Amino acid sequence: MKEPTRSKQVSDCSRPPVRWRRELRGVLIRQTQIAHRVRKLANEIERDFAGRDLVVVSLLNGTVLFLADLIRNLSLPMRLDFIGVSSYREGTESRELILTKELRLEVRGRDVLVVDDILDTGRTLKCVLDKLRELKPRRIKVCVLLEKKNCRVEKVRADYVGFSIPDLFVVGYGLDFAERYRNLPFVGVLRPEYYHIG
Numbered sequence: 001m002k003e004p005t006r007s008k009q010v011s012d013c014s015r016p017p018v019r020w021r022r023e024l025r026g027v028l029i030r031q032t033q034i035a036h037r038v039r040k041l042a043n044e045i046e047r048d049f050a051g052r053d054l055v056v057v058s059l060l061n062g063t064v065l066f067l068a069d070l071i072r073n074l075s076l077p078m079r080l081d082f083i084g085v086s087s088y089r090e091g092t093e094s095r096e097l098i099l100t101k102e103l104r105l106e107v108r109g110r111d112v113l114v115v116d117d118i119l120d121t122g123r124t125l126k127c128v129l130d131k132l133r134e135l136k137p138r139r140i141k142v143c144v145l146l147e148k149k150n151c152r153v154e155k156v157r158a159d160y161v162g163f164s165i166p167d168l169f170v171v172g173y174g175l176d177f178a179e180r181y182r183n184l185p186f187v188g189v190l191r192p193e194y195y196h197i198g
């Protein structure tokens with residue numbers, strides 16, 4: 001198997017659109033950069049899963065935009081299911097994890113691609129991967145849009161990574177703060193003074 005292309009490192013922000021300037025410090029990843037990178041990830045995934053019985057397992061809710069763009073770029077047979085995981089979060093701190101939706105599809109003996117929005121401490125993916133492994137799939141690969149490299153608490157790695165980002169709280173393109181900002185077509189950095197406003 002060919003080595004996946006390295007994730008793109010992003011650290012500089014550009015000015016957000018006027019509408020969002022009060023809440024966002026900047027745009028970290030622009031819409032065009034995302035579209036380009038998602039196509040690249042889809043190409044890699046297509047190549048690695050060609051001829052396999054693929055089940056894509058996406059984590060709700062943060063993956064909605066990423067997942068839709070990723071799978072529309074995948075031209076290989078696949079099935080799709082979701083796992084709901086919610087962390088009782090206060091502010092931007094991850095807390096206890098609860099499962100809000102169980103997997104329905106049979107994955108035993110199949111190839112599974114787990115799709116998540118962001119790999120931060122790794123607690124969410126560790127919990128999901130432990131559960132999935134009990135179901136005895138043939139193999140599991142992980143695809144994330146973003147990763148914060150220096151924040152890992154659990155030993156989890158992703159096979160496909162869109163962008164490596166600094167330890168900033170980001171929103172947009174599916175990522176939220178208190179369920180807001182998911183609809184932004186770019187990834188932006190929230191101003192710290194907005195972390196505690198509901």
Ligand code: XMP
Nearest residue numbers: 118119120121122123124168169170175176
């Ligand atoms: P862990 O720490 O478990 O984090 O790897 C995974 C989940 O935490 C949320 N998360 C974020 N959400 N901006 C967000 O909007 C962030 O910067 C951020 N960091 C972590 C997210 O739900 C992710 O699936």
